Each structure stands twice: as C-alpha cells, then as structure tokens.
Amino acid sequence: MEAYIEIQAPACAVSVENIDQPKRRSANYHPTIWGDFFLSYGSNVKENNSSKEAKEHQRLKEEVRKMILGTPNESWKKLDLIDTIQRLGVSYQFETEIGAALGLIYKDYDHHDSEYDEKFKQENGNELHTTALRFRLLRQHGYDVSSDVFKKFKDPEGNFKESLSTNTRGLLSLYEAANYRIHGEEILEEALNYSTSQLEKMLPSLDNLLASQVKQALDVPIQKALTRMRTRQFISLYQEDKSHDPSLLNFAKYDFKILQKLHQEEVSGITKWWKGLDCPKNIPFARDRVVECFLWIIGVYFEPKYSVARTRMTKVIALASILDDLYDVYGTVDELILFTDSLDRWHISELDGLPEYMRPCYQGLLDVCSEIETGSSKKGKKNPANYAISSVFNKLFLGLF
Structure with a gap:
C-alpha cells in the first residue's frame, strides 16, 4: 500500500506588514498630571533669591549652634533639642555638633544607664519619655543600644505598668522608639502593640495639638516618613507649641524656604530635560513620571550638597522607568534581545541597528552617562559612569532573557 502525506496550506498567511508592525500591548498609563507646571520655577527662584534672607538665615544658624553647644549632654533638654532639630529638618546643618553630643550621650548611657535614668527622672518626671527618646535617637544614628532598657516599665506579670x-x-x-525594632526584639514588638492601642484609645480626648501629633505618628511613624513632607508638617505643629523657641522656629522656616527654592530649580531643570526627550511623541508607551522620580530621590537625599546627585539620579531612574515599560509591555522578544545586546556593547554606533522607537531611550542613556562623566571630569575626578551605569542596566535587563 502506498502511503500518502497530506500537506495542507496554513489557515492564514503571515504578511510582511504583520511582521514589520507587530501587535503592541499597552498598559494605558494615564498622562502626567503636571504638564508644564514646573517649567517656570527656574526663573522665579533666581528672581526671589535675597542676600538679606541669606544673612538672616546664617545669623539664626549660629544662634541654634550656640543653643546646641550650651545645653548640657546630661540634661533631657539636650535630647529634646536634638529631636526637635531633626524633626524641623535642619539637623544636616549641625551634623558635627549633634554627632559629638550623641557620642558622649552613648558613652555615658552605656556605662551609667541607671544614673542617667535617675537624673532624667528628677529633671522632668517622665522617665518613659526620656528613655524612649534617648533609645530612638541613638538607634537613628546607628548606635548599638539594647532594648532591655524598657524592661523596667513592666510589672511582675510581664505587662506594661498600668501607670x-x-x-x-x-x-x-x-511608639516611635518601637518602630526602630529589629528582628527578635519581642519587648519592642509588645511595646509597639501596647503604645498603639493606648494612643488610639486616648486620641479622641486629646487637645488639638497633641491629637495632631499622635494621629500623624500613628499614620506614618518617623522611621517610615518622607523627611521633607514630615518637616513641613512639623514646622506648623511646632509653631503652635507655646514652648517653642522663636530662633529655632524662624531658622527652620528660612531653611525650608531656601531649600525649597533649590528643589524647585532642580525640578524645573529636570522637566526641561524631560520635555527635550518629547516622550509623548517619541516614547508614547511609557509612563511620564519624571516629577515622581524626583520626589523619590528627595526621599533618599534632600540636602543641598547632593543637588547634582539628585538631578543625575532622577534622570537615571526616569530612563529606567521607560526601559521597564519597554521590557514589560511594549517591546517584542526579538526587539528586546537586540536592545539588550546594544546595552552590552554600549556605543552610539548601536543606534542605527535599533528600531526607530528604541533610539530615544538608548540615546537618552548615553547622554546622561556622558553628562555624569563630563561633570566629574571638570572636578578632576575619575568617574567611569558609562561603564558603571551600562553595567547596571545590562545586568538588570539581561536577566530577562
């Protein structure tokens, strides 16, 4: 018997048009809500800079410095002052003074814990507050302090004292101290549950100022807060406190205003750079979230000395966001393999071999790396940014294949 193999034509032929223009997915990201809002900030900042304002800021800074140096380390007032300065967002101005003070407090705390507790108790009568505040401040600054200091606040049955x-x-x-707990610290787990429960119970009966502080802490404790947002909130709360120090309050206001202007100038420049990429036209599939990327970096470092780093890192993260959408949503497997190989080779000559829509992404990466290297070279520093960043992106996306 003769065998036959029947060969059937495919149900539908694949056209060249379908190959050249594959079906694309879309995440339907909503457009940016900011538009050109931040573009005008650059000129406004320069117009509003005041030498008189800068002089007053410097004068108040020296007053606060004297305040820090003039308050004894053995006093609970030093702890409260450091805490207030940190919450007002100006501790970066006094890193040396605060660091030295906490170093001495830790030294005495480590060797004379009971003496400190007794002295603080006699001074302000609130041993729980001073013990917890001292513990939190030291942990915030990286000191290895034991949570056993809270054992004295428990009764013989192992519960926190009714008082x-x-x-x-x-x-x-x-509550704020317990949020700095590490794995296995059961007493701080118990302290967090206990303090949270008690604060929630008493919240309705507290005066407005204290209620605002408690509600804010319960919503987002210091350990989890975005520093600059919390600073703005605390300045308002501190102003309502009748015991506030006028010089410290005014210094914090000046400092916040000056730093805010710097951040506005930065986001204006970043927005201009982003508009130059013309993402809605050239990269329509990607999220337009450059302002949100800038906010993220402010959460990492907000201080003036990191101004250049903020701008550069915002650009890098914004481009990484585009690549994330490129790999997760828009690109085909063949295109992404091609793009990943180009990242590995990392050279401008790779542009011609990439699909048209990928070129702005690749060019943007090359330009940002070149900007970082040029800026570092002007300062006489060796900074192989092209190699470092290309290596990071390559390792990040090469793992997808």
Whole structure:
C-alpha cells in the first residue's frame, strides 16, 4: 500500500506588514498630571533669591549652634533639642555638633544607664519619655543600644505598668522608639502593640495639638516618613507649641524656604530635560513620571550638597522607568534581545541597528552617562559612569532573557 502525506496550506498567511508592525500591548498609563507646571520655577527662584534672607538665615544658624553647644549632654533638654532639630529638618546643618553630643550621650548611657535614668527622672518626671527618646535617637544614628532598657516599665506579670496608660507623651515616644525594632526584639514588638492601642484609645480626648501629633505618628511613624513632607508638617505643629523657641522656629522656616527654592530649580531643570526627550511623541508607551522620580530621590537625599546627585539620579531612574515599560509591555522578544545586546556593547554606533522607537531611550542613556562623566571630569575626578551605569542596566535587563 502506498502511503500518502497530506500537506495542507496554513489557515492564514503571515504578511510582511504583520511582521514589520507587530501587535503592541499597552498598559494605558494615564498622562502626567503636571504638564508644564514646573517649567517656570527656574526663573522665579533666581528672581526671589535675597542676600538679606541669606544673612538672616546664617545669623539664626549660629544662634541654634550656640543653643546646641550650651545645653548640657546630661540634661533631657539636650535630647529634646536634638529631636526637635531633626524633626524641623535642619539637623544636616549641625551634623558635627549633634554627632559629638550623641557620642558622649552613648558613652555615658552605656556605662551609667541607671544614673542617667535617675537624673532624667528628677529633671522632668517622665522617665518613659526620656528613655524612649534617648533609645530612638541613638538607634537613628546607628548606635548599638539594647532594648532591655524598657524592661523596667513592666510589672511582675510581664505587662506594661498600668501607670503608663495615661502618659501620652511617654507612650508617643515609646511608639516611635518601637518602630526602630529589629528582628527578635519581642519587648519592642509588645511595646509597639501596647503604645498603639493606648494612643488610639486616648486620641479622641486629646487637645488639638497633641491629637495632631499622635494621629500623624500613628499614620506614618518617623522611621517610615518622607523627611521633607514630615518637616513641613512639623514646622506648623511646632509653631503652635507655646514652648517653642522663636530662633529655632524662624531658622527652620528660612531653611525650608531656601531649600525649597533649590528643589524647585532642580525640578524645573529636570522637566526641561524631560520635555527635550518629547516622550509623548517619541516614547508614547511609557509612563511620564519624571516629577515622581524626583520626589523619590528627595526621599533618599534632600540636602543641598547632593543637588547634582539628585538631578543625575532622577534622570537615571526616569530612563529606567521607560526601559521597564519597554521590557514589560511594549517591546517584542526579538526587539528586546537586540536592545539588550546594544546595552552590552554600549556605543552610539548601536543606534542605527535599533528600531526607530528604541533610539530615544538608548540615546537618552548615553547622554546622561556622558553628562555624569563630563561633570566629574571638570572636578578632576575619575568617574567611569558609562561603564558603571551600562553595567547596571545590562545586568538588570539581561536577566530577562
């Protein structure tokens, strides 16, 4: 018997048009809500800079410095002052003074814990507050302090003492301290649950100022807060506090305003750079979130000395966001393999071999790396940014294949 093999034509032929223009996915990202809002900030900042403002800022800074140096390390007032300065967002101006003070506090704390506690108790009568505040400040600054200091606030049955239940300030400090717990610290886990429960119970009966502080802490504790947003909130709360120090408050206001102007100038420049890429036209599939990327970097470092780093890192992260959408949503497998190989070779000559829509992404990466290298070279520093960043992107996306 003769065998036959029947060969059938495919149900539908694949056209050249379908190959050249593959079906693309879309995440339907909403457009940016900012538009050109930040473009005008650059000129406004320069117009509003005031030498008189700068002089007053410097004068108040020296007053606060004297305040720090003039407050004894053995006093609970030093702890409160450091905490207030940190919450007002100006501790970066006094890193040396605060670092030295906390170093001495830790040294005495480590060797004379009971003496410190007794002295603080006699001074302000709120041992829970000072113990928790000291613990938190030292942990914030990287000191290895034991959570055993909170054992004395427990009764023989292992519960927190009943007398603590009405100590709002102490409970608030305990709550903030407990958020700096590490794995396995059961007493701080218990402290967090206890302080949270007690603060929630007393919240309706607190005065407006204290209620605002407690609600803010319960929503987002210091350990998890975005520094600059919390700073703006605390300046308003501190102003309402009748015991506030006028010089410290005014210094914080000046400092916030000056730093805000710097951040506005930065985001204006970044927005101009981003508009130069013309993402809605050239890269329509990607998220337009450059302002959000800038906010992210401010959460990492907001200080003036990191101004250049903020701008550069925002650009890098914004481009990484585009690449994320390129790999996750828009590109085909063949295109992405091609793009990944180009990242590996990292040279401008690779542009011609890439699909048209990929070229702005690749060019943007090359330009940012070149900008970083040029800036570093002007300062006499060796900074192989092209190699470093290309290596990071290559390792990040090569793992997808």
